[in-house]
Amino acid sequence: MVNARQLVTLLVVFALIATCPFWVKSAPTMNTIIAVLYIALLGQAWNILGGYGGQFSFGHAAFFGTGAYTVAVLQIQFGINPWIGLLAGALLATAVALIVGFASFRYGLRGSYFALVTLAFAEVLRILSNSVSFTGGGVGLLLQLDRRFSNLQFADNRGYFWVVWAMCLACFLCVWWIGRSRFGAWLMAVRDNEDAARALGVDVFRTKMGAAALSGFFTGLAGVFYAQFYLYLDPSIAYGSAVSIEALLVPIIGGMGTLFGPLIGAGVIHFLSEMTRHFVGDVPGVALAIYGALLIVIVMFLPRGLISIDSVIRGGTSGRRRANA
């Protein structure tokens, strides 16, 4: 079975990644690994709705920021432990995803209309978080430095590694499950042909809502991780379009609707952004220009993402197949 082999591969890959804390000695290298896992988590979360469900969101920042702000606000304003905040953040992000999903799917918005609705939601939340006081407004929120496990902060960044590793593994396992479950079969059917899916007894609305909820949940987790790792948030970080773009770029470059695409995409994106920073310094916009160029190249030559590179080189299929690779 393809799926059993995929699970084994997945577990082996994550087991290999898990050895990193034991032999990687330099803190910057460790930070790179953490960043890649975090981006992979974000991309895989988008992949659930965008890659497997065919609903291209341009506003995943709405879920990301909600997760991040929830854990931060609960700590700062209410003194609630971030471990509880982690769960609360992910669940609140899920709720936002369900609201956005309901507003769009109930009225059959697809394609660019759905993208615009999600973008609008993220922008509204950005403006709101800028104007209310409990989010710190435009100044943002600074989490108090208190590096303890019970506080979801770690003096040694290996602690962060294990947190993001576990989140990432959970998300990848969820996507593996999607690839071998009834829900996943229905989701991909909806992506490939809504009318045909409906005729075969698929409840299109509920299927999309399910995908939105899962996608929102894991994006919220990524937001929580971001807040705890960098300990600072402001509206344009949490709800800005940079997060939304990163979330969709990763699976598109790596391979949409595939299990490992987002991991590959995350590695490539992070490598590129580091290279840009190294060679160009902090000139604004250069990284985005490079992303854009890469995106064009990928769409032209590898429409199924980097994961399809070997079959394209071997002159295999015509670039259409994207399910379950």
Added chain:
Amino acid sequence: MLDVKGISKSFGGLKAVDSVTMKVEEGALVSLIGPNGAGKTTFFALITGFHRPDAGTVHFRGQDITGWKPSDIARAGMVRTFQIVQPFAGQTVLENIAVGAHLHHASRRDALDHAREVAEKVGLGDRLDQDAASLTVAGRKRLEVARALATDPKLVLFDEVLAGLNPSEIRDVIPVIRAIRDSGVTILLIEHVMQAVMSLSEYTFVLNQGRLIAEGKPQDVANNQAVIEAYLGHGMAERLKRQREEAGA
């Protein structure tokens, strides 16, 4: 099995389906014919929940399903296919059929097993791992049939599953349809291929401009004056009759 009463649907000023009443008995193989634009496909869309009827009711196995969602109607046991085939491109033949199989099989393994069985029945058994998009027209038509069948329907509505096939392909598919009926599934089919209508169906409804203009055994319907005129134009029945008489005399 299926009991449709006075169902109507207008698009703008056009009455696509105008007060159609139809009964299909359990185990029957019934056809619905009519010229292009008669409202056949719209009628299918109405009874399977894709369009909401302006008036009239649909009862299926004793239940009023008027206004139900397509997915709920499929779950109740009535499934349609599409005239313009709608494969899940990018998925394999087996995956395509499994989508239908999942309706009553929650586990992936059961669904795939069931999908394989169905594929065997419709003659797609040797193409399971092929990309659905790469199938020929005949293959895609079989896939439409297979997916619908995989949902374990009580009643299937085939929308022109023979259109676009050549005569030898049609000869291959007809026994498949007959076998489906013999396995206990009631069939209502829209068809333009008269050879199929005549050889397959026991009872025929004729739709023209949204109205039911005739029903009965296929042979009787084919000689019905209103039907001939619907297909060939006003006055044709008379002319044909005269020609036949002259030829006889």
